[in-house]
Amino acid sequence: xxxxxxxxxxxxxxxxxxxxxxxxxxxxxxxxxxxxxxxxxxxxxxxxxxxxxxxxxxxxxxxxxxxxxxxxxxxxxxxxxxxxxxxxxxxxxxxxxxxxxxxxxxxxxxxxxxxxxxxxxxxxxxxxxxxxxxxxxxxxxxxxxxxxxxxxxxxxxxxxxxxxxxxxxxxxxxxxxxxxxxxxxxxxxxxxxxxxxxxxxxxxxxxxxxxxxxxxxxxxxxxxxxxxxxxxxxx
Numbered sequence: 001x002x003x004x005x006x007x008x009x010x011x012x013x014x015x016x017x018x019x020x021x022x023x024x025x026x027x028x029x030x031x032x033x034x035x036x037x038x039x040x041x042x043x044x045x046x047x048x049x050x051x052x053x054x055x056x057x058x059x060x061x062x063x064x065x066x067x068x069x070x071x072x073x074x075x076x077x078x079x080x081x082x083x084x085x086x087x088x089x090x091x092x093x094x095x096x097x098x099x100x101x102x103x104x105x106x107x108x109x110x111x112x113x114x115x116x117x118x119x120x121x122x123x124x125x126x127x128x129x130x131x132x133x134x135x136x137x138x139x140x141x142x143x144x145x146x147x148x149x150x151x152x153x154x155x156x157x158x159x160x161x162x163x164x165x166x167x168x169x170x171x172x173x174x175x176x177x178x179x180x181x182x183x184x185x186x187x188x189x190x191x192x193x194x195x196x197x198x199x200x201x202x203x204x205x206x207x208x209x210x211x212x213x214x215x216x217x218x219x220x221x222x223x224x225x226x227x228x229x230x231x232x233x234x235x
Contacts, residue, residue, distance in 0.1 A: 003049075004032035012045050019048040035078035036070055042078060051089040051212070053125075054079055058094070058101035059110035067100065076113070083118045089212050091123040093164070096141050096149060098129070107149050111156035120159045120177070121210035126150055127164035147171060160210065178207035189222040 001022045008015040008031050019029045028050040035054040037045065046052065056075060057068060064070045082090045092114070096102045114124065126149040128141040146163040150171055153161040163171030167188065174184040176195075181204040185193030195203045200213035 001027055002030040002032060004030075007033050007036075009033060009037040009041060009045060012041055016045065016048045023048075034068075035075040037074070037078060039077075039081075042081060046082065046086055046088055049088055051091070052082055053091045053093055054082070056092050056094050056110070059106050059113065060101065063101050076117075080117055083122065090118070091125065092118075093125040093127060094149075095127050095129050096145055097135070098139050098141055098145070100138070102141070102145050102149070104148075104152065107152045108156075111153045111158065114153070115156045115158060120157050122158075123160040123162065123210075124153055124158060125162045125164045126153075128166050130165070141165075143168060174209065176202040176205060176207055176209065178202065179205040181205070183209055184217075189220070191217055191219075191221075 001018065003015050003018075015031075022029050029048070030051045030053065031045070031049045032053045033055070034057070054075070056079070058064060059072065061072050064072045064075075079090070079092070082088050094101070094110070114122065126146045128143070128146060129135075129138070130140045131138055143163070143166045146166060146168070150161045150163055159177035160174060169185065169187045169192065172186040172188075173182050173193070174186075175181065176183050179202065181195055181202055182193050183195050183202055185191060194217050196209060196213060197203060198213070198215045200209050200211055201207065202209060
């Protein structure tokens with residue numbers, strides 16, 4: 001069960017109640033969040049969440065102040081908290097916007113911070129921007145920008161860096177940090193390769209792949225799954 005689109009910290013009590021109900025049925029919960037939350041509320045919320053994908057929207061106070069009307073440091077504090085003080089599985093996403101947060105200098109600084117504060121095993125997704133709403137005059141992100149960002153982050157020792165919102169099988173796949181084997185091949189929603197043991201080890205060299213694994217992969221692929229809702233009289 002994923003809490004997303006509207007940041008779950010704004011409906012924290014409802015999200016906590018829902019997470020408790022999910023856990024009673026052995027269903028895991030994932031929070032997709034900007035990570036902009038005060039310490040007391042953060043502690044309460046993430047005590048009931050199994051995984052989190054935090055939007056690190058940029059690595060400059062200028063961006064957070066002018067684009068988000070916020071600050072960078074509270075988000076970095078949430079990232080440090082999740083990594084150091086919880087068992088929540090953590091991933092990061094950064095939407096790269098041309099001319100706003102995609103410079104080499106900013107990507108280098110962000111990569112150094114992630115490597116030093118979160119370690120090499122936190123997955124980081126660089127995703128493509130497309131013009132919308134109040135940023136219609138900003139061009140879409142070139143695929144080459146995502147590839148450049150991925151290369152910079154990996155040069156700083158990060159093991160699991162991905163490109164998103166573009167068709168890039170190489171950039172979307174998980175590689176073994178020890179031998180380079182493609183452990184999980186991804187082509188959009190289709191798994192093209194699976195070279196992990198049930199415990200999450202590389203089948204070629206035995207190195208551990210960071211993550212949460214449960215035996216063989218599923219076969220959902222790109223197809224849509226129907227959802228049938230019960231019809232209650234008087235509802």
